[in-house]
Amino acid sequence: MAAYNKKEIIQTLEHIAVYLEIKGENAFRVSAYRKAAQALERDERTIDEIGDPSKLKGIGKGTASIITELREDGRSSFLDELKEEIPSGLITLLSxxxxxxxxxxxxxxxxxxxxxxxxxxxxxxxxxxNLAGFGAKTEEKILKALDDFGKRPDRLPIAHVMTAVEDITGRLNEFTGINRFELAGSFRRGRETVKDLDFIISTFKPEEVGSQITMMDNIETIVSNGETKISLELAYPEGLIVPVDFRMVEDDAFATTLHHFTGSKDHNVLMRQRAKEKSEKISEYGVESAETGEVITFKDEPAFFAHFNLPYIPPEVREGYDELETKEADLALVETGDIKADLHMHTTWSDGAQSIKEMVEANRERGYTHMAITDHSKFLRVANGLNEERLKRQHEEIRKLNEEYSDFTILTGIEMDILPDGSLDFADDILKETDFVIASIHSAFKQDEETIMKRLETAMHNPYVAMIAHPTGRLIGRRDGYQVDMDRLIQTAAKTDTILELNANPNRLDLASEYVRKAQEQGVKIGINTDAHRFDMLTHMPVGVKAARRGWLKKDTVVNTWDVETLITFLNRNR
DNA sequence: GCCGTTTTCGGCCCGACTGTTTTCAGTCG
Structure with a gap:
């Protein structure tokens, strides 16, 4: 057993990089430590399974010996020396x-x-x-930065920036001089949190567009204001400050600029290395031939990728891992247009805002062919959960309503609580009469991992339970959820053929993308559902699909893309 | 510090903006 696990080793390598940076070491030597840390992170094996670390690309003799020392002794003599030399209080100043x-x-x-x-x-x-290279303005800026230090979160959950995205998009649509624009950055890649919003704007009149941007009425700070790039901090309700970058380019360069600012940084490095092999150079402005100096541009991103003999790589998987080596078929990811049903939502029967009929109409308007009504069960009193008798009455109402539609199917359902003692809120004879049974945990979050796992496993082994909703209970940026052994959860789901949910609520996105990817690899089916408690929450479906794409999910893995007959056959598999 | 079908040296992705300089270093993404 290693003295230091992989995570601790990765953190230590990153610490070393920070110390070297402050020491003023060569920037490439500094980044070599970061690259070594990344190489470990990208490898799925544990540190013991990896064995000789120098076999990994990016890890040479030097970093390998540090890794080995950390693995065996849990310390690094090199880092100890650096700590002697550099006061640790300087580390925080880097932020x-x-x-x-x-x-x-x-x-x-x-x-x-x-x-x-x-x-x-x-x-x-x-x-x-008075220092050379510093000045009065720098001094002022440092004092302000020290005042603001720690006041703002590093990254914002996407749920917090959705209003800002809508607001800015609406404004840009009204501005003059803009040919087209798109939101790039980690938001486009579908990350759970973002540092800022990056808008790419095609325009031949950057001054005209720029002056409209800097006239916006909710500007908190103008961070920088150049000819083609403006960085702002925008103010939104509840004291929320959202950093936003606007990058203006002529239309020819739009595709390459969009690609560049969509990132990730690591993906861009991979692309530029590939270009270099062809004696070409990629920048925001296009692809330059080293021989002729000619710069070529592209009409869109697919054309850009095609130039390098690559299939279109969706933004969600541009993380600088193995996406350039991936077969085209594996890049055919689920799309919002594939979704035929939303299978988890609430009505006024429990804690939802709309009636069954209203929810049905809203789902039909979204172009779905079927849906499930899944109110809470009786254990969840605060949510007005349904007891057996009310559930039966609701099912009758749904069946009646179903007769009104020839082209649409409403499945009866329940979001049934898994109780703290591990038992289920309803007996099998009730579940048997319910089309789509969801099981989920809303209580006793603090239980130890074994107890939590027993609760989840009881539910998964029940023949009538179709899906586990929001399997970890996390709320992004607010709480971690309960203790789940993810490997064990996925294995049990595979064995019992239980669907795991990817809850599309931007505050949840639960399961996280890395786990839905693992689940798909093991043959587990995934359900992407909004868990809507109001009309407007039904619009979260594309957020969930984006998260699914980050997990490389294909259409067939996602039960919401199945037609209703296929779904019903699946639901009856154990009945 | 890492890497190599241009391999043991000389590169390492590329450009915008700011503040300091007066042609450029530092920082950021």
Whole structure:
């Protein structure tokens, strides 16, 4: 058994990189440590399974010996030496905007600054502005950064920026001088959290567009304002501050700029390396031939990828892993247009805002062919959960309503609680009469992993339970959820043929993409559902689909793409 | 520090913006 696990080793390598950065080491040497950490992270094996780390690309003799030392002793003599040399208080200064290793190194060497307090003192005594390369403005900025330090979260859950996205999109649609625009960045890649929003704008009049942008009425700060790039912090209700970048280019360069700012950074590095093999150079503006200096542009991203003999790589999988080596067939991911049904939602019968009829109409309008009504069960009193008698009455109402539609099917359903003692809220004779039985945990989150797993496994082994909803109970940026052994959950789901949900609510996205990918690999079916409690929450479906695509899900894995007959056959598999 | 069908040296993705300079370094994405 290793003294340090893989995660601890990765963190230590990243620590070393930070120390070296402050020491003013060669930037490539610094990034070599980060690359080594990434190489470990990307390998799915444990540190013991990996064996000789120098076999991995990006890990050579130097970093391998540090990794081996950490694995065996749980410490690194190299890091210990660095810690002797560099005060640890300098590390946090790296997170101040505008402060990098070079500047911090200079402050340390020339002014003896060792931490945030020392930096503040040096600024207040106006010593910083006298350093070569520093000035009065830099000093002011540092003081402001120190004041703001820790006030704002590093990344924002996407649920928090959706209003901003709608607001900015609406404004750009009204602006003059814009040919087209698109939101790039990690939002386009479907990440759970974002650092900022990146809008790419095609225009031949950057000054005209720029002045409209800087006139927006909710600007908190203009971070930078150049000829083609404007960075702002925009203010939204409840004190929310959203950093936004606007990048303006002429239409010819739109595709390559969109690709560049969609990232990820690691994906771009892979693409540029590939270009280099062809003696070409990729930038935002196009692809330049090294021989002729000619720059070619592309009408869209697929054409750009085709130039490098690559299939279209969807934004959601551009993470710099193995997407360039992937077969085209594996890049055919589920799309929102494939979705035929939403199978988890609530009505006024429990804690929803709309009636059954209203929800049915809203689902029909979305173009679905079927749906399931799944209110809470009796254990969940705060949500007005249904007891056996009310459930039966609801089923009658649904059956009657079903007769009104020849082209649409409403499945009866329930979101049944798995009780703290591991039992289910309804007996089998009730479940038997229900088309789509969801089981989920809403209580006793603090139980130990074994108890939680027993609860989930009881539900999965029940022949009438079709799906486990929001399997970990997490809320992004707010709570981690309960203790789930993910490998065990996926294995049991595979064995019992139980659907695992990818809850499309942007606050949940539960299961996370990395786990739906693992689940698909083991043959587990995934359900993408909005869990809507109101009309407008039905619109979260594309958010869930994006998260599914990040997990490389194919259409057939997702039960919501099946037609109603196929789904019903599946639901009756154990009955 | 890592890497190599241009391999043991000399590169390592590329460009915008700011603040400091007066042609460029540092930071950021």
């Amino acid at each position: 101040l905007p505008g402060m990098g290793g070079k500047k911090i190194g200079k402050l340390y060497k020339e002014l003896g600054v060792e931490d945030a307090a020392g930096l503040r003192k040096a600024c207040e005594e106006k010593k910083v502005q």
